[in-house]
Amino acid sequence: MAELSYKPGTAVDPKRAVRWGSLRVAEYRFYSMTKWMGGIIAFGLGNPILFLLSVGLGIGALVDANSGGEILGVSYLQFVAPALLASAAIQGVMDEVTFPTLDGFVWDKLFFAINATSVSARQIANGVMIVALGRGLFTTLLYLGILLLFGAVPLASFFPLLFTSMLAGWGWAALMMAITARLENDEGYFAVIGRFVIAPMFLFSGTFYPLEQMPIFLQPIGWILPLWHSTELGRTLSYDYPIEPSMIALHLGYLTLMGVVGMLLTYPKFEERLSR
């Protein structure tokens, strides 16, 4: 070992170190992510693209042929596109706040190593969220591009659609992160979430048909899930789908509330867990 010479305590400016902790966590996780970029793209885009091809185009051809576009007022592909876009955002962020987040606490325990530096537990949570949103944004942008190529959404709605989809992604990610922070181990929990929450979310959020078509006692399932809110907003942005301004405020407010509550539930658990 070579000699190491330094004057203790002079290299770090604590104020600077403390100020940008969340971004430094995000920087590190984005960097780590480059190691498995192919997998991230495949996970983020694979499922929504399969839905686009099978449901949007396949079932869409059948629906359009039989309705002549009269039932929904637009082609079936245009009808499902906002929902598929929101689901791509939700899927994209979810991939970051489940296993990789639990890994930080349970398996590789890297959050504990990070928390030994000037980065706080709250900054770690924020850093993870920045990365989740970045991951969601990446897949949503790609997906939005594909939808544009298919003519499923108008170009003028590009940024508003991106916003409403990512808002749903953030709300869901915050809630999922709060849940993940409370898991001591996986114990099949994420599989249960996948089967009994994510899959029903697609089926009960008015994704493939208007939610009003469902019996009234099943509709609340859609109301509490972020996908329906984002889908409603997306449809009014994509084509002539009139909804009340109060409902627009409700959708935006609900998704924002979900994100805020999720983060408020996440912070104390990160702090408690990393101080053990």
Next chain:
Amino acid sequence: MFAKDSEVVIRAKNLTKKYKDFVAVDGIDFEVKRGESFGLLGPNGAGKSTTMKMISSVSQRTGGELTILGKEPNTHGPEIRAHLGVVPQKDLLDRELKAWENLFTYGRYFGLSRKFLKQKVEELLEFAQLTEKRNSKADDLSGGMQRRLAIARGLVNEPEILMLDEPTTGLDPQARHILWDRLFRLKEQGVTLVITTHYMDEAEQLCDRLIVMDKGKIMAEGSPAALIKQYSSKEVVEVRFGTDKNEKFAPQLEELADRIEVLPDRILLYTEKGEELLTKIVDAGLHPMTSLVRRSSLEDVFLRLTGRTLVE
């Protein structure tokens, strides 16, 4: 940099940590001076890891007072941690990143510039003898190499206090001695070392002063030499009669030595003159299967204070 004018960099008074009804650290008092090498000794569950976490400013105390570098860790944790280097018991490396990337990304958490880190990383790789492995993933390094990388990582922010939790576990004897030498040099430059270890020779080599902890309390405090002088004799005779016979011969041996400890595998006899005592044992007609005369160590101090060996 905090507390420049103060000699004391860590001050704990009646420091307490409770988890519901369990008291992990029970009102301990100690001080660590700048440039000192301070050791925490104790068996598993003694409270030393909890104490280390509180000093590391990641775990908040539930009672008493604690200042690190003149600051209150409950309110200034991140600022304090900016000047601490932590080498955890489990390396906690990013197994997917290369050796140099582990150092570089860790340095970025402290807000260190890329330019600074570019040079620092190479220095640290050299220090840890990992220059040739700089592009190997942490997962592909041997246990000893991973340990060295974790120690190098703890130095990336040029800390004032370096916290080492069992630093040489997994290192071969040669690497241990080299590391002791390097840690000693860091100490000479004014770096304060806080060390937990199960190795008594390591504590004797590295620590200017140490506390022996058990059940959350401090059992003894002092330099290794002073503790040995206070709590043990100059020499120790170890004899083995066989697992089921040690107890049988204990009463006879008790009369010959200042004090004895009967362990499952051997009997320890404390005395000022080991060779003379061994002759007396043989003269008394007792013929141990093996015998050894050695100088007293911290292990004996610990055994005296707690009734247990350190590694259980």
